[in-house]
Amino acid sequence: MKKFSALLALLLLGAGTLAGGIENEGVFGAAFAGVSTDASHRIVNQVGPLADFAVPKALAARAEKRTLQEGESSPLKADLVLDDGTVTNLSPVEVSWTAPGDAVAIENHLATAVKVSGRMSVSLQASAHGMSATFFIRLKPGEDPSAATAGLPPALSGSADLGQGGWLHSPWFGNFFRGNENWLHHGSHGWLFTVPGQGNSMWMWNPHQRWLWTSPSIYPHLYRNKDGSWLYFVAYGPTLRFYYNQTTNAYEQALP
DSSP, X not given: OHHHHHHHHHHHHTOXXXXXXXXXXXXXXXXXXXXXXXXXXXXXXXXXXXXGTOOEEEEEEEESOSEEETTOEEEEEEEEEETTSOEEEOOGGGOEEEOSSSSEEEETTEEEEOOOSSSXXXXXXXXXXXXXXXXXXXXXXXXXXXXXXXTSOGGGTTOEEOSSSSEEEETTTEEEEEOSTTEEEETTTEEEEEEEOSXXXXXXXXXXXXXXXXXXXXXXXXXXXXXXXXXXXXXXXSSOEEEEETTTTEEEEOOO
């Protein structure tokens, strides 16, 4: 009985010293669980439900996007770094977030750039489990949507910048690359020199078709000025492109 009491006391205390300076921790009433290290603390052996022993050491926080343009949002994440070297992802409800000033708004664990006067860095702070962490995100002003289409014919004013070095997308005309002056390169029509027409129409010139006229309301119908023909543009693929001549009722190959 005395031996059992001594063994029970040892297990309850959960501490003992073994040969070679290895320290051991354990629990009573379950399979062994704990952390073992040698005297140098370089070798770590972990057994069983480590959550009973791991102690939070630090809080780490971040935004999924490191740079936000005005109006953009990014989810915020936080983790507990434990003393056993593991990391635990925290639920959003466990973390509170703060941001100085009014450049960034935080709601529902989303950071949104709301007032950006210029390129800047802003510090955000996360707090959880009695610890805090500070990290930075970069902000940049929103781009003026009209800047990308300035100087284009009004028919293309609704085009969106694709963010690919000068490529834009028109809801009715498709993708095109904006060149110098009034030139643009269309994915199907090749290089075109564009001039505004009456209303929301525009004229386009290339060496093969000369002047073509169209508008968002009638495209892919086009009027060819050199012979007074109405054309209907048909694309069967990247290289198979034709104009159906409604005057001659014949197909003509569309050369860029």
